[in-house]
Amino acid sequence: MKFFFDTSALVKFFHVEIGSEIVTQIMEHPASEIWMSELARLEFTSALYRRYRNKTLDEIRLHTALMFFDQQLTNFNVEPVNQVVLDEAGLLLKKYGKEYGLRTLDALHLATHSLISEQGWCFVTSDTILADVSQLAGFLLLNPLNANDIDLPSWIASHL
Numbered sequence: 001m002k003f004f005f006d007t008s009a010l011v012k013f014f015h016v017e018i019g020s021e022i023v024t025q026i027m028e029h030p031a032s033e034i035w036m037s038e039l040a041r042l043e044f045t046s047a048l049y050r051r052y053r054n055k056t057l058d059e060i061r062l063h064t065a066l067m068f069f070d071q072q073l074t075n076f077n078v079e080p081v082n083q084v085v086l087d088e089a090g091l092l093l094k095k096y097g098k099e100y101g102l103r104t105l106d107a108l109h110l111a112t113h114s115l116i117s118e119q120g121w122c123f124v125t126s127d128t129i130l131a132d133v134s135q136l137a138g139f140l141l142l143n144p145l146n147a148n149d150i151d152l153p154s155w156i157a158s159h160l
Contacts, residue, residue: 001156002121004035006109007043009124009144013072014065015048015057019126019144025152026124026142032156035077035121037085037112039105044069085111096133106130113139120160 003026012023026032048065051057057065079085088111089104096102102110106127113123114137123139125131131143140159142150 001031001160002033002035002117003142004109004113004117004121004123005040006036006106006123006125006127006130007040007047008126008130010036010040011044011047012126012144014044014069015051015061019147022142022144022147022150022152023124029152029156033077034075035079035113035116037109038078038080039108039112041073041078043105079112079116081108081112085115088112088115092133092137096136100133100136101129102133103129106133110134110137122159 009019009023011017012020013027027034045066048057048062052059052062085108089107092107092111092114093102093104097107106129109125110123110130110133113121113134117123117139121140122142123134124142124144125134126143126145128143131141134141142155
């Protein structure tokens, strides 16, 4: 199964927090193919530095997570941000920004997913607004914050 990760979910593989267990299961499952926007690379680094500044991550864990991310990046399919993605994100903002609060960077993740995904893809986010919008847009969603009791192999089999 192809899983498209936004940064809020991706960071859970590199920093242990609520939702990390299911994200790790997805990443390590042999049937998983992991996709992300190149935007996630920048956001990931920013998110770790924010955790460091907020004292929820110490210097050693910060550098370990950054190093592990760089090593793992070769295992992910990274989709570039281009004009087509920007245009799609603009359309998503017009459709979901006013009423549902879709934000710019989240629109870019969702636009990338929207443009490359096909039947059987799953959008993975732990951002509540983005999760709601992705479901409104008709995408299969997995929110790591609500997935602690999921038996991943069964879940994948039921969504293929």
